[in-house]
Amino acid sequence: MEILRKLDSMFEEPMDYLKEPHGLRDNGQILVSPENLPLVKVFLNDHRIPFTTKPIHIGPARHRRALRPTDPYQLSEIVTSYLSYDDQMQYLDKTAAAFPYTTQIKNIGTSTEGRAIKIIKIGFPSPTNQQKPIIWIDAGIHAREWISYSVALFFIQQLTQNQKYSSVIKLIDFVIAPNVNPDGYEYSRTKDRFWRKTRSKHGDNRCYGSDGNRNYPFHFGEEGVTWNSCSEVYPGPYERSEPEVAALVREIMAYRQDIKAYVSLHSYGQEILYPWGHRTGAYPPDVNDLVGRKSVLTNCSRVSSKF
């Protein structure tokens, strides 16, 4: 890691690590601009770090994916294109209007640039009037991980419209926040495809945005962060400095007695990560439940898949 920090210091902006290596035998992935590539190659060769390079073309992808669907109510539109924030919210409103008995929308806060952070609760009313167990799902705290928003919308579509799940939503309430970083997402859609953070600006910070995923109060800023505001893993000046995260924490804490599972959707790396994330080798007491009965993920947080 020290070598990587040295690499960071060679450039005006810190490197953008799509994946940081966990230890010497692990591999990592860095997003490097064509201008910086020659220098990075020299550095890696000097330090005898083996590497391969793979070109990615950002422009055409943005054009293809930014198409505006004609009717965001259709399942096909959710799974074949990336909706804008406005269309995501329109989809949410239409769903709530179509299924008033099983859904409820709540505005839990406002982003730095004034966009609403909304959640939708999906479930049949409790027969006893007691709060049912809740599964909380949020998506897109990392703006460039676009597919996470679509997955959340797909969950909403399936839970409200697929009869197969009606017995599930009788027992459980799903609370889904389909876009918890709307400013970052819109910036990623329209200005910089690889934008990951929020769009706040704090004090004299040179760069915009904090890594919302590192802005939570639990063990804030202890490990895995960089205090340079231009870094992709800058956690913000203090915990909950980001209004999006403050809103999420407020709402999660209000429901905390009833939340039985919490899933935050990301998209990079085809990995399933389970707690804790603030320190390597620290696990909650029920980690085995999380790892799974069939031990699919035993001793390993990476899941291979063929897609």
Ligand SMILES: [Zn+2]
């Ligand atoms: Zn992420």
